[in-house]
Amino acid sequence: QVQLVESGGGSVQPGGSLRLSCAASGFTFSSYGLSWYRQVPGKERDLVASITSGGSTTYVDSVKGRFTISRDNAKTTAWLQMNSLKPEDTAVYYCSVRVLGRKWGPGTQVTVSS
Secondary structure, rough: OEEEEEEOOOEEEEEEHHOOOOOOOOOOOOOOOEEEEEEEEOOOOOOEEOOOOOOOOEHHHHHHOEEEEEEEEHOOOEEEEEEEHHHHHEEEEEEEEEEOOOOEOOOOOEEOOO
């Protein structure tokens, strides 16, 4: 079965950096695009960044120039490098793939606070 496991979250001061990882298994990783979403309590889960199977990337405007999504098909892992973090980036971050329906990992908490 499809499994996604996020890691790398934590607490950081504004302006700091974190690198989130998404370890994937149970499907042909190289054939699917992958996305990172984030959610704050009481709000919808929002798309942050996506990467296609071919490596093309897209970002929501609020993170352009600060976040970078990447993948290594041999390691079946994707990453979200987050730089110049802001308090408004505080959320639970999820990786997701659409394999026989959208699948989600359990998420990892990112807190940006001074």
